[in-house]
Amino acid sequence: MKPLIHLDHIQYTSKERTILSVPELSIFHGEILGVMGPNGAGKSTLVKILSCLQAPTSGKIFYNGVEVPAGNVSLEQRRKWAVVLQQTLIFDTTVFQNVAAGLKIRKVPKAMIKEKVEYWLEKFGISHLAKKNAHQLSGGEAQRVNLARALILEPEVLYLDEPFSALDYPTKVRLIRDFSSILKETSTTTVFVSHDISEVKFLTDRLAILKLGEIIQLGFTAEVLQTPHHEAASFLNEMTLNLE
Numbered sequence: 001m002k003p004l005i006h007l008d009h010i011q012y013t014s015k016e017r018t019i020l021s022v023p024e025l026s027i028f029h030g031e032i033l034g035v036m037g038p039n040g041a042g043k044s045t046l047v048k049i050l051s052c053l054q055a056p057t058s059g060k061i062f063y064n065g066v067e068v069p070a071g072n073v074s075l076e077q078r079r080k081w082a083v084v085l086q087q088t089l090i091f092d093t094t095v096f097q098n099v100a101a102g103l104k105i106r107k108v109p110k111a112m113i114k115e116k117v118e119y120w121l122e123k124f125g126i127s128h129l130a131k132k133n134a135h136q137l138s139g140g141e142a143q144r145v146n147l148a149r150a151l152i153l154e155p156e157v158l159y160l161d162e163p164f165s166a167l168d169y170p171t172k173v174r175l176i177r178d179f180s181s182i183l184k185e186t187s188t189t190t191v192f193v194s195h196d197i198s199e200v201k202f203l204t205d206r207l208a209i210l211k212l213g214e215i216i217q218l219g220f221t222a223e224v225l226q227t228p229h230h231e232a233a234s235f236l237n238e239m240t241l242n243l244e
């Protein structure tokens with residue numbers, strides 16, 4: 001199977017320090033790839049390089065088999081993906097206008113914007129908030145707006161960098177359940193950075209464990225979690241430590 005995205009000998013160095021070194025990584029159409037690893041392992045750097053927010057120091061990125069000029073990506077190419085971060089980037093206007101923002105920039109006709117926004121507000125269970133100022137939302141509501149704003153653009157790839165980490169547990173569970181069915185329905189190829197094993201177990205098809213800028217294990221999520229290799233095992237054990 002031909003990958004949607006392929007990294008070939010990607011390195012990112014800063015002040016002679018290697019922050020990321022990925023000899024090879026393929027991401028396939030419709031899959032949800034989880035990325036876990038300790039603080040500073042290079043997870044966000046990987047997402048920034050995959051989404052061309054940051055150019056690698058060396059190496060090549062292929063999208064649908066075609067090399068992407070990492071430092072000089074066209075707007076058309078950039079619009080094929082959406083990035084959602086932990087901090088919600090909400091504009092000081094209504095929820096409706098927040099979700100509509102990307103379509104307006106793309107000059108989509110008004111009637112179609114209305115139809116699409118209503119559809120996505122409904123999908124994320126926030127139709128009742130359409131007229132509310134988005135700055136008055138709870139964290140969970142704001143993250144729903146953020147995700148709706150990304151998915152309304154029908155991105156070919158969705159990059160999520162710890163989008164649920166600021167939410168309380170029940171809010172997180174409800175949002176992840178809704179979000180998981182939306183991702184399955186839309187078959188959106190997704191890269192999902194998380195610190196939470198249960199999130200990763202529930203949402204992802206494959207899992208990459210990163211340590212000191214290198215992928216130390218990559219495989220089907222259930223297999224990686226059940227039979228982690230030596231170094232991945234010690235990281236996963238630390239993740240499940242409790243205070244008792």
Ligand SMILES: Nc1ncnc2c1ncn2[C@@H]1O[C@H](COP(=O)(O)OP(=O)(O)OP(=O)(O)O)[C@@H](O)[C@H]1O
Pocket residue numbers: 014019037038039040041042043044045046
């Ligand atoms: N542009 C940069 N210049 C210099 N150092 C950087 C740069 N970007 C990241 N780093 C460093 O690279 C390492 C990896 O950072 P990154 O944010 O990718 O890690 P992470 O795995 O996402 O961490 P966390 O779990 O804490 O969010 C860190 O030590 C960080 O300080």
